[in-house]
Amino acid sequence: MEKDNKSIEFYKRLKIQLEENTSWPAVYLYKFIVPANKGNVEKLEQIFKNNKDEITTRNSSKGTYTSVSIKVIMDSPDYVIEKYKEVSKIEGVISL
Secondary structure, eight states: OHHHHHHHHHHHHHHHHHHHHOOSSEEEEEEEEEESSHHHHHHHHHHTTTSOEEEEEEEOTTSSEEEEEEEEEESSHHHHHHHHHHHTTSTTOEEO
16 A cells, blocks of 8 residues: 555656656657566567657676666656556566
């Protein structure tokens, strides 16, 4: 329950910051770190498949993790947050 409250508060603060600091629609850069297996990167790509996006990946030096950067045009802070919530369902993903 506490984790849910922290998530709700985090997304509220994020929305306020995005509304105050950005004119929408805007280019938004997502950054994630995922355990290095093809399935995780593919899951991220599926979440963003309907957007005209630019996806860049880079493996860690030991090959344990993959860094994924996704640059995409988003219509509003609500859409940005919606994508973060979808990505949070992928096991082991870290949003930066």
